[in-house]
Amino acid sequence: MKFPRFEMERWQSEWEHHVRFNLGESGVHPLRLDEVVPAEERDALFKTELAYLQTDGTSELKESIARLYPGATADNILVTTGSIEANFQALLHLLEPGDRVLFMRPNFLQMQGLTQAFGAHSIPFYLKEPADWTLDLNEVSDLCSKGVKLIVVTDPNNPVGSVLSLEQRRGLEELAARAGAWLVVDEVYLGAELEGDTLPSWWGTYPKTVVTCGLSKAYGLPGLRVGWIVALPEIVQSCWAGKDYTSISISALSEKLAIRALQPDKRAALLERTRSIIRPNWEIFASWMEDLDGILTCVPPKAGAIAFPRYHLDINSSQMAQRLMKEKSVLICPGDQFGLDGFFRVGLGNPAAEFRQALEEVAAGLRLIRDQGA
Ligand SMILES: Cc1ncc(COP(=O)(O)O)c(C=O)c1O
Incomplete structure (x- = not known):
């Protein structure tokens, strides 16, 4: 590989x-760090034992994350080292050599590189600049007709900062459902909207959706290296099995700070x-x-x-x-x-x-x- x-x-x-x-x-x-942890809470943080943690994430952190996704519980969550590891584990689990992967372009090319490394085929579909970086569902439909295992989406998109409309989302989900394909949606920019409120997650409408996210972008906390997968429990279990081979657990300090960042009032302040x-x-x-x-x-x-x-x-x-x-x-x-x-x-x-x-x-x-x- x-x-x-x-x-x-x-x-x-x-x-x-x-x-x-x-x-x-x-x-x-x-x-x-001193902007995240007020002076009166520093002593407690300093007493954190620098131990390994439960490797799929502590219950408290998984529950804090699950609360962001309607209908999700801790069983739907795997905590990862950044969303980059979430993407890695998702593709490691879902892909077999020879699979066809439809890959949104332009894009952060991590999952395209992984597709290549895992011996699968990456087939691009394009957000179009003259159409304000929206997609042509007919183009995706044609590509789906030749068979597809997985559709990879980054929404909000990196690098163009576009967001698919709810209609385009539903359209893509329908195409995935018809083809029996998985959808992996990287939502790491969700919460950093230039207008309006935080957009809804893709989680919760199409069961074969795997959402990846983390605290690096919209939360302004990239150095914590905290990310996660939201998926069906059986997918979480098998991605967890992969994670035992890569990072074991996130750091104990990051876990404490992530729980803090996801408290509703703190989260709202970070996004603001x-x-x-x-x-x-x-x-x-x-x-x-x-x-x-x-x-x-x-x-x-x-x-x-x-x-x-x-x-x-x-x-x-x-x-x-x-x-x-x-x-x-x-x-x-x-x-x-x-x-x-x-x-x-x-x-x-x-x-x-x-x-x-x-x-x-x-x-x-x-x-x-x-x-x-x-
Ligand atoms: C779309 C996307 N996904 C994932 C990542 C990785 O982020 P992190 O591992 O810091 O959460 C990035 C980083 O730029 C990104 O742009």
């Missing part, structure tokens, strides 16, 4: 700590914080873009701390990202890393003042490329 290089993860990991402005992130600026960062930053971004003489156009994102503008310059996106990094010390993620050249992903999660400065650097870099060429 060989894993293809995960270009975006490697790009971020190699460079994000070496640039002046990191616009490569897809989540909001992370919280500090996220929105209070991304909503004004999107406004800043949109008006900045207007002053760029048409170099960029962008379908407004609906959720996630990300925008995915198209650039109207004659340069490959990875080359452009390299130049912005070297000449302006700004990290962005090139569209190439999502399988879509001609675009790049910008994080909307930085503090506003820093975000404005970073955008000034990007604007200068883009103008230079326009005037001097690649």
